Amino acid sequence: MIDGPIHVPEIDAEVGKGELDYEVYLRTSELLSLQHSTDERCHPDELAFQVVHQVQELWLRLLNQRLVALVDLIDADAPSSVHRTINRCVVILESMCSSMDSLSTLMPADFQIIRRNLGDGSGLQSPGYAALRQAGAVVEEARQACFERAGVSLETVYRTHEPEYLVALCESLLDLDVAYQRWLVAHFYLVRRTIGVHRDVPALDGYPTKALEVRMKRPLFPELWDVRVALTRGWNREGGVAPGAPRSETLESPAPRQARASDTLADAPRDGE
Ligand code: HEM
Structure with missing residues (x-):
C-alpha cells in the first residue's frame, strides 16, 4: 500500500490528503481511518473482516431508511411507489448477499486468529440488524392496517386474487422477505x-452456532408465509383429473378468475391521491 498523497496527472492534483471536493464530501480521511492500520492488524485478513462488516452496517442503514419510507407509502395507499421502494430494498439485500459471500474466502485457521480479538461481539449486537427487525415489524403493521382499510382478510385476497393492488403489495413484500432470508442463509x-x-x-x-439454523428462517412477515399453509390445508383433489385420464371441459381453471385488461391498478388507490 502506498502511503501518502498520489499525484493524479489528469487533474493535476494530490489525492489522499483529504482536501479535494470528492474527499471532503465523502469524508474519505475519516472513512479510511475506521479500520485498523497495517501495524495494528492481528492478521492481514482482518481488513477484509472489518471492511465487510462495516459495509454491511452501511447497507443496513440505507435499507432501514427505505423501510421507514415504505411505511409512509403503504399508509398513503401509493401502490406504484410502494412497489418501487420494495424493489430498491430487494436490490440492496442482493448486494449485501454478494458482499457477505466475499468473506467466504477466509480460511478457518486465519479466522481463529481474528476471532480472539472480537471480545463477546455477536451479530445480535449489530445496530443495523436490530433496527431492521424493528422496521420489518412496523411494515407488517402498516400492511395489516392497509387490509383493514380495504375491509378484506389476507386469506380472502389470496383465494380470490382481489383486489389486485393488495395482491401486488403482498407479493412484493414476500419478494423482500425472500431477499432478506437469502441474506441470512448466505450468512x-x-x-x-x-x-x-x-x-x-x-x-x-x-x-451454540446450531441456533442459527432456526433463526435464519425467521421471516420478516410471518403472516404472508402462514397464508400459504392455510390455503394448502384447505386444498383437496376435487376437480382434478387423474394423470393419463382424458381431460374435459370440467377441468378446473387455474386461477379463480382470468386476468382482465382493467387489472392495471384501475381499482387501486393512486399515488399522491
Ligand atoms: C466470518 C464471518 C462471520 C462469522 C464467523 C459469523 C458468526 C456468527 C455466529 C456464530 C452467529 C450466531 C451467534 C450470535 O448470535 O452471534 C452470528 C450471528 C449473526 N451475525 Fe455473523 N458472522 C460472520 C459475519 C457476519 C457479517 C458480515 C454480518 C453482517 C452484518 C453478520 C451479522 C450477523 C447477525 C445479524 C447475526 C444474528 C442473526 C440472528 O441469529 O438473528 N455476521 N454470526
Whole structure:
C-alpha cells in the first residue's frame, strides 16, 4: 500500500490528503481511518473482516431508511411507489448477499486468529440488524392496517386474487422477505464454512452456532408465509383429473378468475391521491 498523497496527472492534483471536493464530501480521511492500520492488524485478513462488516452496517442503514419510507407509502395507499421502494430494498439485500459471500474466502485457521480479538461481539449486537427487525415489524403493521382499510382478510385476497393492488403489495413484500432470508442463509453458510455449525460449537455470545439454523428462517412477515399453509390445508383433489385420464371441459381453471385488461391498478388507490 502506498502511503501518502498520489499525484493524479489528469487533474493535476494530490489525492489522499483529504482536501479535494470528492474527499471532503465523502469524508474519505475519516472513512479510511475506521479500520485498523497495517501495524495494528492481528492478521492481514482482518481488513477484509472489518471492511465487510462495516459495509454491511452501511447497507443496513440505507435499507432501514427505505423501510421507514415504505411505511409512509403503504399508509398513503401509493401502490406504484410502494412497489418501487420494495424493489430498491430487494436490490440492496442482493448486494449485501454478494458482499457477505466475499468473506467466504477466509480460511478457518486465519479466522481463529481474528476471532480472539472480537471480545463477546455477536451479530445480535449489530445496530443495523436490530433496527431492521424493528422496521420489518412496523411494515407488517402498516400492511395489516392497509387490509383493514380495504375491509378484506389476507386469506380472502389470496383465494380470490382481489383486489389486485393488495395482491401486488403482498407479493412484493414476500419478494423482500425472500431477499432478506437469502441474506441470512448466505450468512449461515459463511458461519458454517468458517467456524462450523454444531451444537458443541459456541458462538462468542455463548449460544451454540446450531441456533442459527432456526433463526435464519425467521421471516420478516410471518403472516404472508402462514397464508400459504392455510390455503394448502384447505386444498383437496376435487376437480382434478387423474394423470393419463382424458381431460374435459370440467377441468378446473387455474386461477379463480382470468386476468382482465382493467387489472392495471384501475381499482387501486393512486399515488399522491
Ligand atoms: C466470518 C464471518 C462471520 C462469522 C464467523 C459469523 C458468526 C456468527 C455466529 C456464530 C452467529 C450466531 C451467534 C450470535 O448470535 O452471534 C452470528 C450471528 C449473526 N451475525 Fe455473523 N458472522 C460472520 C459475519 C457476519 C457479517 C458480515 C454480518 C453482517 C452484518 C453478520 C451479522 C450477523 C447477525 C445479524 C447475526 C444474528 C442473526 C440472528 O441469529 O438473528 N455476521 N454470526
